Amino acid sequence: MTLNGLAVGCIYGLVALGFVLIYKATELVNFAQGDLLMLGAFTCYMFVVWYGVGYWPAFALAIALVGIFGAALDAMVLRRVIGQPQFAVVMLTIGLGAIFRSFASIAWGSEIYTLPTPFSAKATRIAGVTVSHEYVSIIVGTVLLCVLLYAFFAYTRTGVAMQAASQNQLAAYYMGIPVKLMFSLVWAISAGVAAIAGVLLAPVSLIDINLGFIGLKAFAAAVLGGFGSIPGALVGGIVIGLIELFSGAYLPQGFKDVAAYVVLLIVLAVRPQGIFGALARKKV
Amino acid sequence: MRVLFKTSYTQDLELFRDGVQRNWYAALLVGLLIVPLLVPSYLVDISLVFIYGLCGLSLMVLAGYTGLVSLGHAAFLGIGAYAHVYFVHDWGLPWVVSVALACVVTAAAGVLVGLPALRMTGVYLSIATLAFALIIQEILTRWERVTGGLKGKPVDKPVIFGVNLGGDVAFYFLSLAFLIGGLWFTGNLLRAPTGRAWVAIRDSEIAAQSMGVNLAVYKTIAFAYSAALMGIAGALFAHKIGFLAPETFSVLLSIQFLLMVVVGGLGSLHGAFYGAVFVALLPVAISQARDSMPAWIGAVAGLFGKDAGGATFLAVDRFVKKPGLEPGLFGLILVLFVLFEPLGIHGRSRKLQLYFSTFPLYKRATFRRQKTYMRSERLR
Numbered sequence: 311m312t313l314n315g316l317a318v319g320c321i322y323g324l325v326a327l328g329f330v331l332i333y334k335a336t337e338l339v340n341f342a343q344g345d346l347l348m349l350g351a352f353t354c355y356m357f358v359v360w361y362g363v364g365y366w367p368a369f370a371l372a373i374a375l376v377g378i379f380g381a382a383l384d385a386m387v388l389r390r391v392i393g394q395p396q397f398a399v400v401m402l403t404i405g406l407g408a409i410f411r412s413f414a415s416i417a418w419g420s421e422i423y424t425l426p427t428p429f430s431a432k433a434t435r436i437a438g439v440t441v442s443h444e445y446v447s448i449i450v451g452t453v454l455l456c457v458l459l460y461a462f463f464a465y466t467r468t469g470v471a472m473q474a475a476s477q478n479q480l481a482a483y484y485m486g487i488p489v490k491l492m493f494s495l496v497w498a499i500s501a502g503v504a505a506i507a508g509v510l511l512a513p514v515s516l517i518d519i520n521l522g523f524i525g526l527k528a529f530a531a532a533v534l535g536g537f538g539s540i541p542g543a544l545v546g547g548i549v550i551g552l553i554e555l556f557s558g559a560y561l562p563q564g565f566k567d568v569a570a571y572v573v574l575l576i577v578l579a580v581r582p583q584g585i586f587g588a589l590a591r592k593k594v
Numbered sequence: 595m596r597v598l599f600k601t602s603y604t605q606d607l608e609l610f611r612d613g614v615q616r617n618w619y620a621a622l623l624v625g626l627l628i629v630p631l632l633v634p635s636y637l638v639d640i641s642l643v644f645i646y647g648l649c650g651l652s653l654m655v656l657a658g659y660t661g662l663v664s665l666g667h668a669a670f671l672g673i674g675a676y677a678h679v680y681f682v683h684d685w686g687l688p689w690v691v692s693v694a695l696a697c698v699v700t701a702a703a704g705v706l707v708g709l710p711a712l713r714m715t716g717v718y719l720s721i722a723t724l725a726f727a728l729i730i731q732e733i734l735t736r737w738e739r740v741t742g743g744l745k746g747k748p749v750d751k752p753v754i755f756g757v758n759l760g761g762d763v764a765f766y767f768l769s770l771a772f773l774i775g776g777l778w779f780t781g782n783l784l785r786a787p788t789g790r791a792w793v794a795i796r797d798s799e800i801a802a803q804s805m806g807v808n809l810a811v812y813k814t815i816a817f818a819y820s821a822a823l824m825g826i827a828g829a830l831f832a833h834k835i836g837f838l839a840p841e842t843f844s845v846l847l848s849i850q851f852l853l854m855v856v857v858g859g860l861g862s863l864h865g866a867f868y869g870a871v872f873v874a875l876l877p878v879a880i881s882q883a884r885d886s887m888p889a890w891i892g893a894v895a896g897l898f899g900k901d902a903g904g905a906t907f908l909a910v911d912r913f914v915k916k917p918g919l920e921p922g923l924f925g926l927i928l929v930l931f932v933l934f935e936p937l938g939i940h941g942r943s944r945k946l947q948l949y950f951s952t953f954p955l956y957k958r959a960t961f962r963r964q965k966t967y968m969r970s971e972r973l974r
Contacts, residue, residue, distance in 0.1 A: 339717045390933055396716045397663050398932050401856050404849055405928030412922020526728065526845075529721050537718075564736045571725035578722045579710035 317445035319551020320452040324507035325528035326543035328500040335476040335496040342407035344525020350505025380501025381494040425512035530574035643874040644769035650866030652823035658860040660816040661796030666727025672843030674828020697825040704821025734840040746839040859940025868939040
C-alpha cells in the first residue's frame with residue numbers, strides 16, 4: 311500500500327518539478343501545468359489507440375509534441391508578460407489552462423479513456439506483497455528522469471547555461487547566453503516532464519479532461535518543498551502522496567480529498583518558505 | 595479638455611468630481627429604475643448582473659485595491675449563501691437579521707483566511723485561498739446536517755418585514771438597492787484612510803509599512819470587508835438560483851470572479867461593474883450565437899454553391915454544440931485581455947474619453963506601460 315502512495319507521490323513530485331523549473335527560471339507560476347499533463351496523456355492515448363502506434367514510440371512522440379508545444383507557448387505568449395505583476399501571469403496561465411481543457415474536450419471528447427500499456431494488470435509477488443507493475447513503472451520512471459535531469463543540469467553546457475540564466479538574467483545575457491532561448495528550453499523541459507507524468511499516470515488513473523486538476527495537489531507538493539527547490543519538489547510530492555494515502559485509510563471519509571490542501575495551508579501558515587526553501591526579505 | 599480647478603477643500607471631499615458627473619450618475623439611476631418597464635423579460639438576467647456586481651466589488655477591494663489576489667472567492671459566496679439559508683430556513687430568523695448574520699459569518703471566515711495570509715505574498719496567497727476554497731467545498735458536501743450535502747438545499751422566496759419580494763421586479767429592485775448601497779459604502783471607504791492604506795499596501799508593502807500603515811490590521815480588514823460583501827451577495831445569489839448545491843461554488847466560479855475584475859479593469863469600481871455585465875451576459879450571448887451562428891455562416895457559404903452551404907452549416911453546428919466550448923472561450927478572453935488590454939474595459943473607456951476630449955492631440959504614449967525586466971521578487 312505504501313508503494314501506491316509512493317507512486318502517486320512521484321506523480322505529484324513530477325508535476326511540482328515542472329512548476330519549480332519554470333518558477334526558478336522565469337519567476338512565472340504556471341497554473342496550466344496540470345493541463346499540460348492532461349494533454350500529454352491524451353496525445354499518447356491518441357497515438358496508441360487511434361493510430362495504432364506502439365506504446366514506447368507513442369510515449370516519445372507525446373513527450374516531444376508537448377515539449378515543442380511548451381516552447382512555442384513560451385515564445386508566443388508567456389514571453390510578453392515577463393516583468394509584469396505576478397497577478398497577470400496567474401490570470402494568463404489560468405486562462406491558458408481553460409483553453410487547453412476546452413481544446414481537449416473538443417478534440418478528444420469528454421469521455422473517460424484507459425490507456426493500454428505493457429504494465430497494465432500485471433503484478434509480481436515480492437516477499438508476500440503483491441506489487442503491481444504500473445506503480446513500479448511510475449517509481450522507476452521518476453527515478454530515471456531525475457537522474458537524467460540532474461546529469462543534464464550539472465554536466466552539460468546547456469544545463470549550466472540554464473542555471474546561470476535562472477540565477478541572474480542580465481548577467482547571463484552579458485556572458486553571451488541566449489536567455490530567451492534558454493527560457494523556451496526550460497518551458498519545453500517542463501512541459502515534457504508534465505507529459506511524462508501524464509503518460510505514467512494514465513494506467514493508474516483514467517484519462518479525462520479533468521486530469522489536470524492534479525496540478526492543484528502538486529501545488530501543495532511544490533509549496534511543501536519550498537517553491538524554488540528541485541529536490542524539495544520531489545520530496546514534497548512523495549510526502550503529499552503518502553499523507554493522502556494514510557489519511558484515506560485511517561481518517562473518516564472525505565479527508566483523503568482535502569488532506570493535501572490542509573497540509574498546504576498549514577505549511578503556508580507556519581513555514582511559508584517550505585522545508586527546503588530559504589526566506590529572504592526584499593531589499594528596497 | 596475640461597480641467598477642474600479646485601478652490602476649496604470641501605470640493606475634494608465630494609463624492610462626485612463635478613456637477614456633470616453627478617448628473618450622469620443620476621441619469622443612469624433613472625435609467626435603471628425604468629428598465630423593468632422596458633425589458634420585463636430580461637429582468638432575471640439583469641438582477642444576476644447586480645449580484646455579480648457585488649461579487650466584483652468584493653474582489654475588486656481585495657485584488658484591485660489591496661493587491662491580495664484571491665482564487666477562492668466562490669467559497670465566501672458559498673458560505674454566505676448557506677449561512678443565510680440556514681438562518682432563514684432552519685432557525686426561522688427574520689430576513690434582515692439573517693443577512694446580517696450571514697455577513698458576520700463570512701467576515702469571520704475572511705479573517706480566518708486573512709490571518710495566515712499575513713505571512714504570505716503574491717502567488718502563495720492565491721494558492722492558499724485556492725486550497726481554502728477546495729476545503730470549504732468539501733465541507734459543504736460533507737456537513738449534511740446544515741448544508742443538505744449533495745442532495746442540495748431548496749431556498750424560499752425572500753420575505754422582508756412580511757412583504758414577499760420573490761417576484762422578478764421586486765427582486766430586481768432588491769438587488770439594485772444592495773448594489774447601490776455596496777458601491778456607495780465602498781466608494782466612501784476607499785476615499786477614507788482605510789482605502790488609502792489599502793492602496794498603499796498594494797503599491798508597495800514596505801513603503802506603506804514605513805509610512806506607519808499596520809500591514810496586519812489593514813490586510814485583515816480588507817479580507818473581512820471583502821468577505822462580508824461576498825456574504826451579502828451570497829444571500830441574494832441563493833434566492834436567485836433557488837437551490838443550493840456544493841458544486842455551484844466551484845473553483846470555476848472563483849475564476850469567473852477573477853475574470854470579472856480583470857476584464858472590467860483592476861483598481862476601479864467602474865471596472866467591477868463592467869466586468870459583472872460582461873460575465874453575466876456572456877453566457878446569454880454565447881447561447882444566442884450558438885443558435886444563430888450556424889445558419890448565418892451556412893448562408894454565407896451558401897453563396898459559393900448549394901452543397902457548400904449545407905455542409906458548412908452542419909460542420910459549424912456540430913462544432914458550436916460541443917460541450918466544453920464555453921470555459922475555453924472564457925479562458926481565451928482572459929488571455930487576450932491580459933496580453934493586450936491589462937487595464938480592462940475601464941482602461942479602454944478612459945482612453946476613448948481622453949481621445950475625444952483632447953481630440954487632435956491624443957498621444958498613445960500617455961498610457962504606455964513601462965517594462966521593468968529587472969523587477970524581481972528574489973533579488974537579494
